[in-house]
Amino acid sequence: MEYLKYSIEDSTIAELLGVQNFSNDEAAVLELVKNAYDVGASVVKLEFVDKTTLKIIDDGDGMDSEDIKKHWMHIGKSNKGYNFIDTNNNVRVQAGAKGVGRFALSRLGKNIQLYSKKEQKDGIVWKTDWNKSTLDLDSSIDNKGTCIVINNLREKWTPKRIEKLNEYLEKTYNDTAMKIRIIANEYDKFVKLHFPKPEPGKNCRANIILKHNKGMLYVSVFSDEFSNDAIKYCPEVDIKTYNSEINILDEFEGNEIYERGRKELSSELDKLGEFSANLFFNLNVTKHDKEKFLYKYLSTDESVDSGVILYRNAFSISSFEGEKDWLGLGKRSRKSPAAASHPTGAWRVRENQVSGYVLIDKQQNIVLQDLMNRQGLDENISYQL
Ligand SMILES: Nc1ncnc2c1ncn2[C@@H]1O[C@H](COP(=O)(O)OP(=O)(O)OP(=O)(O)O)[C@@H](O)[C@H]1O
Ligand SMILES: [Mg+2]
Structure with a gap:
């Protein structure tokens, strides 16, 4: 031979x-x-x-x-x-x-x-x-x-x-x-560092921090969105901080991917590994809306408007530099076009209201693979999840 x-x-x-x-x-x-x-x-x-x-x-x-x-x-x-x-x-x-x-x-x-x-x-x-x-x-x-x-x-x-x-x-x-x-x-x-330190009230209305581990999403929101008058209407609510734990599988119910079954999805989420995100939520409001919803600001002094960027450690991944709405926020809000005042809370964040970054790691998130042609990620099950 x-x-x-x-x-x-x-x-x-x-x-x-x-x-x-x-x-x-x-x-x-x-x-x-x-x-x-x-x-x-x-x-x-x-x-x-x-x-x-x-x-x-x-x-x-x-x-x-x-x-x-x-x-x-x-x-x-x-x-x-x-x-x-x-x-x-x-x-x-x-x-x-x-x-x-x-x-x-x-x-x-x-x-x-x-x-x-x-x-x-x-x-x-x-x-x-x-x-x-x-x-x-x-x-x-x-x-x-x-x-x-x-x-x-x-x-x-x-x-x-x-x-x-x-x-x-x-x-x-x-x-x-x-x-x-x-x-x-x-x-x-x-070349400067793109993202400033999130400062609610200064460069965003709210800073949203997400961490994923084994199918659980841990969410913390630090907000400076509403004026102190708002407390009168919901004295039991902390309007500055909000913490929540979400089982991602529950969120997938009714989604096509859910047909694979919870067991398979759960094991895929384990393989996906830990990752985090740091998001700036912002919006400019009219004077009328400011008074109506008791917003604290018309607009913040600074803004971070670059979409959501996906970084693997120090560098972003091609096609995920914030230009493309890869998280499908636009699609999601068009499906649910309710105004912020809607009593069901069905309002969705618009793609132009959130920027920031998702951070994955070369070793921890090894199932998220770059395409050889450097045009993005392999859109496998881990990517979809
Ligand atoms: N500026 C540099 N200084 C020293 N060595 C370098 C430099 N650029 C490239 N090399 C060497 O040449 C090799 C080939 O680089 P190349 O970018 O093609 O591959 P890589 O960085 O290993 O992988 P990837 O294709 O994912 O970038 C590197 O592994 C490194 O050993
Ligand atoms: Mg290289």
């Missing part, structure tokens, strides 16, 4: 895993940012040198010749694990898992030079035009880290587009362990 290995056309792989795998160039840049995060960089610099060149520079662990041959040139197998502690004592969960992310480079540009150096090792330079790749030693590199030069950029990175990139990275990266700095001529900005 003979064992066989595929031999692959480099340009085909670059086209398939790079050019066609990303819905936009911002998502491709994010892949390279993730790679810098995964090797412990404290800063990654995205430097638009001129119209045709982008440099991505990190001060992470770097690579030597061995790493290039063993990992960089090995497709479809990631050498990454779960987490590690970086030099500033932050725990980082490595974003990499599939071993294909670097092909984002081929989406961005036609020629690549990668300079890299590991501590105590010789520097290297790797080059490709996506047909042929070469590796050389480079003794001129002094510090550890990696600098990727992308030439012949496919996209026109106008100042507007660069600002859009900043906004995209702000939403898709949710950690402070590594800083992202974007430079282009006069432009020089660090």
Whole structure:
């Protein structure tokens, strides 16, 4: 018997895993940012040198010749694990898992030079035009880290587009362990943390915290929605805090998924693992409604309006960056269009009234898997639940 290995056309792989795998160039840049995060960089610099060149520079662990041959040139197998502690004592969960992310480079540009150096090792330079790749030693590199030069950029990175990139990275990266700095001529900005600390009355009317564990949802609401006059009408109710425990299976009654039976669903919910969410509830009201419902504010001073983002540890998952109403809040409220004053309490939160994030973990929620093509999640039973 003979064992066989595929031999692959480099340009085909670059086209398939790079050019066609990303819905936009911002998502491709994010892949390279993730790679810098995964090797412990404290800063990654995205430097638009001129119209045709982008440099991505990190001060992470770097690579030597061995790493290039063993990992960089090995497709479809990631050498990454779960987490590690970086030099500033932050725990980082490595974003990499599939071993294909670097092909984002081929989406961005036609020629690549990668300079890299590991501590105590010789520097290297790797080059490709996506047909042929070469590796050389480079003794001129002094510090550890990696600098990727992308030439012949496919996209026109106008100042507007660069600002859009900043906004995209702000939403898709949710950690402070590594800083992202974007430079282009006069432009020089660090990407900010998107979500502020929830402060009811300041940036939301209510902060809703959800935690899931084994089919139970633990809900806490911290609210500053109603004026003190409201207490007169419901003296037994705490209008500032509300806690509740919900058995998720009960919520599924009448839903198509419930036909699978409680036993099966219960075991799927166990497998789904623990996760949490932190939501900002907000709405602008008319003066009339403010008086009628005893709301405390017409509007809050600040607002967080980005939809609900799904993060797996430090990074959001493609297609869940808050643009799409993936929780189906709009559908739910259209089915139940009652006004807030409806006596049955059938009013539903609208999609434009809630933002915030759901947080899942690489290990804990392993059943929620990214699609290989980076366009979202596998919509399996765990996803539906
Ligand atoms: N900036 C970097 N510094 C050091 N090593 C890097 C860097 N970028 C990539 N690598 C190495 O190249 C390998 C391939 O990266 P790639 O992004 O393709 O895969 P991955 O991160 O392991 O998985 P995923 O496809 O989920 O991103 C990485 O596992 C890592 O060893
Ligand atoms: Mg990666």
